[in-house]
Amino acid sequence: MAFGKILASAFLTATILQIVPGKAEVLYVSVSGNDSNPGTMTLPLRSITKAAAEAKPGTRVTVLGGLYKEIVVITAGGTPELPVVFEPAPGEQVTIDGEAAPPDTNLVQISASNITFQGFTVRNSTRSGIAAWGTHDVKIANNKVSGSKKAGIWVGHSEVGQSHSNLIEGNEVWNNCLENVSPTSEGGWPQGISLQASDKSAIIGNRVYRNYGEGIGTLSTHDVRISQNIAFDNYSVNIYLDNAPSTVVQDNKVYHTYAKEFYRNGLPAKGIMIANEYTEIELPSRNINVTQNILGGVGRVTYGDYQRASGLIDSVINVNTILDKPESLW
Numbered sequence: 001m002a003f004g005k006i007l008a009s010a011f012l013t014a015t016i017l018q019i020v021p022g023k024a025e026v027l028y029v030s031v032s033g034n035d036s037n038p039g040t041m042t043l044p045l046r047s048i049t050k051a052a053a054e055a056k057p058g059t060r061v062t063v064l065g066g067l068y069k070e071i072v073v074i075t076a077g078g079t080p081e082l083p084v085v086f087e088p089a090p091g092e093q094v095t096i097d098g099e100a101a102p103p104d105t106n107l108v109q110i111s112a113s114n115i116t117f118q119g120f121t122v123r124n125s126t127r128s129g130i131a132a133w134g135t136h137d138v139k140i141a142n143n144k145v146s147g148s149k150k151a152g153i154w155v156g157h158s159e160v161g162q163s164h165s166n167l168i169e170g171n172e173v174w175n176n177c178l179e180n181v182s183p184t185s186e187g188g189w190p191q192g193i194s195l196q197a198s199d200k201s202a203i204i205g206n207r208v209y210r211n212y213g214e215g216i217g218t219l220s221t222h223d224v225r226i227s228q229n230i231a232f233d234n235y236s237v238n239i240y241l242d243n244a245p246s247t248v249v250q251d252n253k254v255y256h257t258y259a260k261e262f263y264r265n266g267l268p269a270k271g272i273m274i275a276n277e278y279t280e281i282e283l284p285s286r287n288i289n290v291t292q293n294i295l296g297g298v299g300r301v302t303y304g305d306y307q308r309a310s311g312l313i314d315s316v317i318n319v320n321t322i323l324d325k326p327e328s329l330w
Helices: 002-019 048-054
Strands: 026-029 060-063 066-068 072-074 084-088 094-097 108-110 115-118 121-123 130-133 138-141 144-146 153-156 167-169 172-174 191-196 202-204 207-209 214-219 225-227 230-232 237-242 248-250 253-255 270-275 289-291 294-296 316-318 321-323
Touching (some): 026 048, 048 060
Parallel strands (some): 072 108, 094 121, 115 138, 138 167, 144 172, 167 202, 172 207, 225 248, 230 253, 248 289, 289 316
């Protein structure tokens, strides 16, 4: 009996050793580094893109403070249990600047899944600041994104099913969509935060303001959650659902600050609007839930009666607080 217990104990110990993952690798990046280095703290890499190429599931890419004038390309991902994490070193500020990038180039390009990209300042992109194409389980969190010619943060794909289950959380997104810096009423403007055909994704707890396009927008998506965001002074519409069934919009604060630079047709941008425009992936506005939001000086929740205008079906728009003036939300 004692011998049996010893065998059982040894088997259990071996099993635990097999299932406990090893210590995650850390790759360091520094403006004074070199891409031929091994990526240690004392011999860091020079570019975030090189670290991304070297990363394996579970790798943490720690970027030391400084100004990085590079296009960041992330093409290798992690696993659900072992995501690849990109973040600044604790207490340090990392700025990724695209002022010298070629025209029409996304500054941070993510095309891998199970990625966390958090804590960076991303500015002056010649296209979108952070773009995730065809990804799932990507978390874009706590970044500051400004000065993009198009979207501040864009996540999605041109086809159904290629992008899903992504999270955009806690970011500050302002002064983007600069291609429309002289606002028009002709359409075509981008969005501060944008989901396109990215189902089951979420936009939570962001601050999105003074973008020269729409604020937060979804196009041809379903089962999306938009909650706890603050959106104000975005041109045309602050939160826009276009062909976006089964979307929940809850606990957001939407308002304006009398900044006439962002008025459309002499009026502040609408607060929350649902619509069905002509698009390649047309979805009915069905089972949409817009509740417990506070709108200050930006009208009621509306459905846009233009283009496809197929109607609002089996949806709930209820218990939202509508204020005539926005000052109490500032």
